[in-house]
Every structure is written in structure tokens, then in C-alpha cells.
Amino acid sequence: MKKLFIPVILAFTLLAGACGNESARQDPEANTQSNAAAANTSAEGAANGTSGSNSPGTETASGTVTYQSENGPIEIPANPKRIVALTNAPNIVALGGSLVGVDTWTMNNPLFTDKLKDIAVVSEENPEQIFALEPDLIIAGSHMKNLDKLSEIAPTIIYTWGKLDYLSQQVEIGKVLNKEAEATAWVEDFTTRAKAVGEEIKAIIGKDATVSVLEYDTKNFYVFGNNWARGTELLYQMMELNMPEKAKKDALGPGYYTLSNEILPEYAGDYIVLSQNKEAQNNFLQSNTWKNIPAVKNGRVIEIDTAASSYSDPITLEYLLKIFKDGFLSLP
Structure with a gap:
């Protein structure tokens, strides 16, 4: 992964998969x-x-x-x-x-x-x-x-x-x-199915609702753009869900952006996809600041496993499509 991995990521690589804290932010495919x-x-x-x-x-x-x-x-x-x-x-x-x-x-x-x-x-x-x-x-x-x-x-x-x-x-x-x-057939079929799921989701959450993709390690949080794995390509490119303006401004270009705990609420959308690194615990998740974020308070958080979400290949995309469909359509 070219710079960081936490698929992402991070792949890219939102490259991932994960070697300590850095591996979870790694480029979705560079490693x-x-x-x-x-x-x-x-x-x-x-x-x-x-x-x-x-x-x-x-x-x-x-x-x-x-x-x-x-x-x-x-x-x-x-x-x-x-x-x-x-x-x-x-x-x-x-x-x-x-x-x-x-x-x-x-x-x-x-x-x-x-x-x-x-x-x-x-x-x-x-x-x-x-x-x-x-x-x-x-x-x-x-x-x-x-x-x-x-x-x-x-x-x-x-x-x-x-x-x-x-x-x-x-x-x-x-x-x-x-x-x-075979590869082309999958691309065409998956695109059709994913866009249909995106329309279902927008019908439930509203076409103007925003979605943040966040990830954490033991020290920091990260917000992702639209091409760093963690389902970002699926959510933003294919389903065309909305990214919060702050995330769009700071993460869209570089792929991800490091957040301090103090400013994290500014990057939280109406819904949050939380990429969880099982190898790292972040105490901020227990803080009142986190718990008082509207998406968290209202139970509008979908959790994904960082290690399983750091690529953007068909197996990962199919896996995340089901999680997102089941998650968004069942959230309050």
C-alpha cells in the first residue's frame, strides 16, 4: 500500500487490511x-x-x-x-x-x-x-x-x-x-445491483442525507474520501450517497484525513460507517463527545471490520454490499 494502510484504503487500501495502527490506513491496493x-x-x-x-x-x-x-x-x-x-x-x-x-x-x-x-x-x-x-x-x-x-x-x-x-x-x-x-459480466451485473441498492437506501434515509466513513486506531480517527476502500467506492461512486462537506473538502483529494477528537463531530454525517480495527482500541468511543454525535446518539452507525474491508475487489464489494443494504435499510 503506498503510504499507509490501516482499504482501503486504508487500500484503498480505504487499502487493509492491518499491521499495527498504520496498516489500517493503508492504500487499498498498494501493499x-x-x-x-x-x-x-x-x-x-x-x-x-x-x-x-x-x-x-x-x-x-x-x-x-x-x-x-x-x-x-x-x-x-x-x-x-x-x-x-x-x-x-x-x-x-x-x-x-x-x-x-x-x-x-x-x-x-x-x-x-x-x-x-x-x-x-x-x-x-x-x-x-x-x-x-x-x-x-x-x-x-x-x-x-x-x-x-x-x-x-x-x-x-x-x-x-x-x-x-x-x-x-x-x-x-x-x-x-x-x-x-467473465470480469466484464460481473462489473455490469454488480453495477446494476449496487445502484439499485443505492436507490433503496436513498428512499429510506433521504436523498440529501450524508454518510461519513470513519476509522480509528489507538490514537486517531480518520475520515475517508471516495476511493480508499472501506466501501467508499461503493457508497460514494456507485450508490452516489452524499459525503459531508467537511469530509469532501479535506479527504476527497488525498483519500483520507486525520482527525483530532475535538473536530471529529464536524466530519460526522447523518449516518456513519465505522471501520473498526480489532487490533486497536480507542477510548474516544466511550467519551461523551462521541456518544453525543447525532448519528451515534440515534443509532445510525454501521460497523465494518477494517481487516475485511481494505480492498475494492469483487469479493470485498459483494461482502460490503450486503452489509450496507442490511444496515441502512434496518437503521432507525
Whole structure:
């Protein structure tokens, strides 16, 4: 994750997942980096942002295709069987890709732990470990170390977090896995369903109601913009719910904004989505200042698990869509 992780986040990465207090604010994808299955059936297929495409009709006799990556064309297996994913692993899981190695953030995410049994945990810091897995494809972040060494082990696709939006990224992973149609079908289906849920929510809470996405560690609170995981893409971009003006002013650009306890009430919307880091307790939650925030006092707080909400891949997005639908439609 590029700067902080608390998916977010934070991924991004609202990257997440979480290593101590900082991991919960990390970029949604830069550490896995930051949201399954395909269409209605498998609910697995589209999320977080970068670039590239497969050139149609370029499969060679050796079973490779030319993928137009952000760093130029690269020959990759037409149907990769042994993928090491140092980033975008959740997107690959959502499409049933054949993984042999993933980053620690994804492995520690409760939405993926069971899906990644018997998969090795790897890091770009240890190319020898990756070499031992005999990958036929590596997917890495442009911020990572040892990219030259990784490219000597296997074809290495490099993504820069944020170059594409969270849905376009899933389509890119679909191209890599020769499952572009499946990825695209999920994007279209999920978009339709999520927008419909958004309309249901607005009919209940009012079209002018505001929603804040907040997160805490042991010392601070954070308010998120519209592209830092924690469901922010879903709430603000897809459902088009309203962000409080203060949050819009301070968090929309950088992705998140650190709050002191004194000013936190100014950033609280009519409804609050509270990303809770189970590894960190914040005494402010017991304070009268917190309890007297109207959304808190009126029971209009929806809680999500930081560790399970720090990506924007299909599995995470499907998980959060249900939480938001059930939560908003049942709140007073």
C-alpha cells in the first residue's frame, strides 16, 4: 500500500487490511498492495485500479499472448497456472486464478484466508522464495523492490495503484487470466445491483442525507474520501450517497484525513460507517463527545471490520454490499 494502510484504503487500501495502527490506513491496493465471484452466480470478477490489455489474436504456438502492460508489451502465458501475486491477489481470487504465492496482507484478510489454504506467503523482499515456487507469471506493484530480479524469474506484470478505477482493474485482471468476458459480466451485473441498492437506501434515509466513513486506531480517527476502500467506492461512486462537506473538502483529494477528537463531530454525517480495527482500541468511543454525535446518539452507525474491508475487489464489494443494504435499510 503506498503510504499507509490501516482499504482501503486504508487500500484503498480505504487499502487493509492491518499491521499495527498504520496498516489500517493503508492504500487499498498498494501493499497487496486500496473489493466475490462472477456475475450473479459466482459473484467473482472486478475491482481496483491500473492499465493494460491483451492484443486479440496474438496467442503464439508456445501458448503465450502479448499483454499491453503499463510498461509496454509483455509475453505472458495464455492461461497462467502458477501465479505469484504481490498485488491484486483478491482480484485474481475472485476470478479463480491459479495462485501459488500471495502477499501477507491478503493472506491475513479474513475474507481470503480460507480461500488461500496451502498458498505460500511471499514478499518482493525475498526473490529466492518466489523463485522456488516456479511461477509462470508474477504480478507486482510499481512501488515494489527487486522488480528486475522478479522479471528474471517469470514474466512480471507491474501495476501502479490508482491508474485505473476499481472496476477497470478487475477487467484488466480478467484479460491477464483469459477471463475478460467473465470480469466484464460481473462489473455490469454488480453495477446494476449496487445502484439499485443505492436507490433503496436513498428512499429510506433521504436523498440529501450524508454518510461519513470513519476509522480509528489507538490514537486517531480518520475520515475517508471516495476511493480508499472501506466501501467508499461503493457508497460514494456507485450508490452516489452524499459525503459531508467537511469530509469532501479535506479527504476527497488525498483519500483520507486525520482527525483530532475535538473536530471529529464536524466530519460526522447523518449516518456513519465505522471501520473498526480489532487490533486497536480507542477510548474516544466511550467519551461523551462521541456518544453525543447525532448519528451515534440515534443509532445510525454501521460497523465494518477494517481487516475485511481494505480492498475494492469483487469479493470485498459483494461482502460490503450486503452489509450496507442490511444496515441502512434496518437503521432507525
